Amino acid sequence: MFRGTLIRSGNNAKTVKGDGEYETAIMYLAPFTLAGFNVCAMASTAGCVAGCLNTAGRGRMNNVQIARINKTKRYINDRAAFMAELVADLEGFVAYCKRKGVKPAVRLNGTSDIQWEVAHPVFREITKVHPQQESPVRFASVFHAFPEVQFYDYTKVYKRVYRELPSNYSLVLSYSEANRAYADAVITAALDTGANVAVVYRDKATRDALASPALEGRGGVIQNTLHGTCESLSREVFNGDETDLRFLDPKGVIVGLYAKGAAKGDRSGFVLG
Numbered sequence: 408m409f410r411g412t413l414i415r416s417g418n419n420a421k422t423v424k425g426d427g428e429y430e431t432a433i434m435y436l437a438p439f440t441l442a443g444f445n446v447c448a449m450a451s452t453a454g455c456v457a458g459c460l461n462t463a464g465r466g467r468m469n470n471v472q473i474a475r476i477n478k479t480k481r482y483i484n485d486r487a488a489f490m491a492e493l494v495a496d497l498e499g500f501v502a503y504c505k506r507k508g509v510k511p512a513v514r515l516n517g518t519s520d521i522q523w524e525v526a527h528p529v530f531r532e533i534t535k536v537h538p539q540q541e542s543p544v545r546f547a548s549v550f551h552a553f554p555e556v557q558f559y560d561y562t563k564v565y566k567r568v569y570r571e572l573p574s575n576y577s578l579v580l581s582y583s584e585a586n587r588a589y590a591d592a593v594i595t596a597a598l599d600t601g602a603n604v605a606v607v608y609r610d611k612a613t614r615d616a617l618a619s620p621a622l623e624g625r626g627g628v629i630q631n632t633l634h635g636t637c638e639s640l641s642r643e644v645f646n647g648d649e650t651d652l653r654f655l656d657p658k659g660v661i662v663g664l665y666a667k668g669a670a671k672g673d674r675s676g677f678v679l680g
């Protein structure tokens with residue numbers, strides 16, 4: 408279990424299940440506008456605010472909510488200090504994983520949808536290769552600064568999957584039918600780029616009806632079609648609840664999840680079935 412000031416591992420059942428070869432640390436911020444600044448650009452369009460996982464698990468506790476709001480305020484009010492804090496946490500997590508003999512995986516948007524690949528430079532101390540080399544070195548993003556870490560996220564900001572992302576950052580689109588134009592845009596982005604699409608189904612039974620046969624011991628596949636207004640996407644459904652290691656999923660699938668926490672009662676169109 409790793410405890411940083413911003414990222415932590417070992418307190419998410421799904422990431423714990425995935426631990427073995429990898430250990431995952433997640434950063435949980437206060438989603439949408441809870442901290443007074445919108446960190447989820449597409450949330451109102453996608454209709455996911457009410458069903459957000461922010462209130463699931465440890466998020467039910469008041470002190471956890473306060474800590475998330477405080478972290479998010481630090482991100483908003485002093486970006487440079489926040490990014491330095493994140494770099495320190497990542498250094499700690501990399502060292503922890505090395506000691507433990509596992510590979511580090513990090514999800515920065517546990518409960519946010521920040522575009523970390525854009526305008527989020529960081530500085531990292533690295534061993535000097537050349538006497539004239541300055542240290543710390545400025546990197547365009549944490550992904551460039553920590554090539555030894557596998558980063559991944561879910562996103563509703565569909566334009567992100569059109570970008571040339573660093574090879575150690577994997578993004579999965581997050582589907583919602585709360586807004587037909589949004590559903591169309593996600594389907595189009597998936598068709599254009601081949602990106603995987605995460606879909607939240609009403610319950611385990613609904614998901615299992617689609618993803619029941621065992622596949623490589625991690626889940627199953629069956630065809631499902633998502634319908635926007637103009638676009639549709641027909642793909643196999645992969646059980647995404649076995650582990651959270653989205654970067655290991657087969658390519659070109661629907662990642663099937665079942666609703667947890669507040670999402671169970673969602674009727675906006677974010678949860679299907």
Ligand code: SF4
Nearest residue numbers: 438447455459518519
């Ligand atoms: S589901 Fe994702 S995008 Fe929506 S409010 Fe929660 S963290 Fe933000």
